[in-house]
Amino acid sequence: MLxxxxxDAQTSTYTYLLADLSTRDAVLIDPVKGQVSLYLKLLExxxxxxxxxxxxxxxxxxxxxxxxxxxxxxxxxxxxxxGSVSCSDESLEEGMLIPFGSYGLRVRYTPGxxxxxxxxxxxxxxxxxxxxxxxxxxxxxxxxxxxxxxxxDLYNSLHNILLELDGDTQVYPGHDYQGMTVSxxxxxxxxxxxxxxxxxxxxxxxxxxxxxxPKFIDIAVPANxxxxxx
Numbered sequence: 191m192l193x194x195x196x197x198d199a200q201t202s203t204y205t206y207l208l209a210d211l212s213t214r215d216a217v218l219i220d221p222v223k224g225q226v227s228l229y230l231k232l233l234e235x236x237x238x239x240x241x242x243x244x245x246x247x248x249x250x251x252x253x254x255x256x257x258x259x260x261x262x263x264x265x266x267x268x269x270x271x272x273g274s275v276s277c278s279d280e281s282l283e284e285g286m287l288i289p290f291g292s293y294g295l296r297v298r299y300t301p302g303x304x305x306x307x308x309x310x311x312x313x314x315x316x317x318x319x320x321x322x323x324x325x326x327x328x329x330x331x332x333x334x335x336x337x338x339x340x341x342x343d344l345y346n347s348l349h350n351i352l353l354e355l356d357g358d359t360q361v362y363p364g365h366d367y368q369g370m371t372v373s374x375x376x377x378x379x380x381x382x383x384x385x386x387x388x389x390x391x392x393x394x395x396x397x398x399x400x401x402x403x404p405k406f407i408d409i410a411v412p413a414n415x416x417x418x419x420x
Contacts, residue, residue, distance in 0.1 A: 191293060191315050192236065195362065195371060196229075198222040201252040201406070202365050205229075206321055208312070209238045210291020217242040217290045218265075219310060219321050220364055221255035223418045229255070230262065240265040241290050244282070246323025246364055247307040248275060248337060248414045251404040257417035267417060270299070270306030277417040282308045298351055300325045302344020303332030309352065311359075318359040320375075326352050327363045328370040331384050334396050336403070337411070341396035345389050353379055 194207040205225065209216035216238040221229060233240055240263040243256050247270060256267040256278060268288065271281040284299040293314040300309045303324045312319040324332030325347055334341045357376030379385060387395060404410070413419070 192216075192238075194232065196225065198225055198252060200224070202367050203249075203252050204362065204364055204366070204371075206362060207232060208290065208293070208295075209236070210293055213291035214238050215241045215290040217244065217288065217295065218255075218259065219244050219295075220246055220249070220323065221259060223253040223255040223258060226255050226258050226262070229259070233263070239263075242288055243267050244288065244295070244310065245269040245414075246309065246321070246325075247304045248411060250337065250407040250410050251365075252406060253410050253413045254418040257419035260417070269417070270308050275306070275415055275417070277415075277419070282306075287313070295321075300347035300351055302334060302340055302342075302347045304336075305338035305340070305343075307332070307347070311355070318356055319362065320352065320355060320359050321362050321364075322352065323364040326361060326378060326382075328361070328366050328368070328373045328378070329382050331382075331396075333399060333401055335399065335401065336407075341393040342389070344396070345392045348385060349389075353385070 192209040196205040205221050206219040243259045243265050260267050267278040268280050268282050269275050269278045282297050286297045288295045295310040298309045300307050307325050310321040355375050359375045361373040
């Protein structure tokens with residue numbers, strides 16, 4: 191299997207390119223509109239066919255490339271519709287499998303950061319891997335103070351879904367601001383400070399963060415409700 195971890199430096203956003211090298215089918219997770227030329231160049235150079243493009247949630251810090259990629263490559267697009275998005279080809283649903291060649295991404299519904307947040311568990315590969323979007327970050331987690339976020343829901347998603355994965359499962363987040371690229375469920379279970387709190391303390395701490403809004407929220411959210419095309 192081909193795996194590439196790409197970054198949009200302006201927003202510290204990770205995009206993941208996965209492909210089955212026998213069928214040449216590829217998938218992009220959390221593509222950024224400003225990086226479309228890079229994605230197309232990689233697809234051409236590596237002789238891949240983009241079959242699916244997915245967003246883990248409606249992003250507030252960058253504009254998605256879902257709509258543009260669908261127009262340019264005819265791929266199918268996916269995003270959760272809990273956030274009232276209707277522009278994608280399909281809505282992400284708990285337990286659904288998105289195949290690419292002999293591999294697949296199993297969808298897990300993990301609300302909390304936003305009400306439409308999902309994570310993707312890789313199936314069919316030798317190594318165990320989960321793509322966590324903004325739900326679980328390396329030594330942190332997503333915030334819960336906009337887009338129908340819920341600290342209680344996020345705690346449940348972290349402890350009842352993601353921490354139930356095998357400890358050696360590799361964790362690839364949607365962002366990192368400290369230079370970290372990958373972690374594991376075991377690492378986060380033992381070293382992520384937010385995972386050490388009781389549910390009551392987690393809710394209290396998350397609800398008192400008082401963070402500034404993401405820099406591009408006024409542009410990104412309206413655009414992303416239209417798959418980045420508005």
